[in-house]
Amino acid sequence: MYWGTHACLPVLTVTTIDTLRVSRQQPRLITNKQLWLIALAALLPDILSPHFSIADRHSSWTHTLWFLGGILPVILILSKWLVKTNWQWLAFYCYLASCIHVFLDGIAGGVSFLYPMEGVFGDYYVPWKYWIYSDVGFILMTRLMLFILNRKVKQQRLD
Ligand SMILES: [Zn+2]
Numbered sequence: 001m002y003w004g005t006h007a008c009l010p011v012l013t014v015t016t017i018d019t020l021r022v023s024r025q026q027p028r029l030i031t032n033k034q035l036w037l038i039a040l041a042a043l044l045p046d047i048l049s050p051h052f053s054i055a056d057r058h059s060s061w062t063h064t065l066w067f068l069g070g071i072l073p074v075i076l077i078l079s080k081w082l083v084k085t086n087w088q089w090l091a092f093y094c095y096l097a098s099c100i101h102v103f104l105d106g107i108a109g110g111v112s113f114l115y116p117m118e119g120v121f122g123d124y125y126v127p128w129k130y131w132i133y134s135d136v137g138f139i140l141m142t143r144l145m146l147f148i149l150n151r152k153v154k155q156q157r158l159d
Pocket of ligand 1: 105
């Protein structure tokens with residue numbers, strides 16, 4: 001999948017959850033600025049190991065179980081360092097975003113989850129020709145949900 005889907009799917013998930021929370025008069029867990037960190041975490045596997053061919057992805061160290069295990073403490077430490085309140089939620093969503101990245105690549109060509117051990121997990125369940133439509137759809141849905149969330153927060157402040 002392309003970066004639009006990778007970045008927006010976790011951000012859409014978080015903004016949807018926060019929109020539901022705000023609708024129930026509960027505070028947001030994640031701020032708008034923190035959404036950028038979640039998007040960054042979602043792109044981390046490709047930023048740290050850029051790849052253009054499927055063969056490169058299948059030999060990428062950042063699309064493995066070992067990488068997902070290794071970044072967990074890093075994300076926990078960085079989240080606690082960067083954020084005073086709700087740092088656990090930021091850490092959880094950032095980690096989830098990186099996991100979603102590997103999952104999405106798994107259904108869009110497969111990943112070598114246990115690299116350098118043999119074996120590719122997944123396949124082209126989502127063919128390449130649909131990736132751009134996925135990007136456009138997720139970017140628009142995320143923008144819409146963010147608009148709804150910010151509007152509800154504004155209304156809540158006025159009430
Ligand atoms: Zn990737």
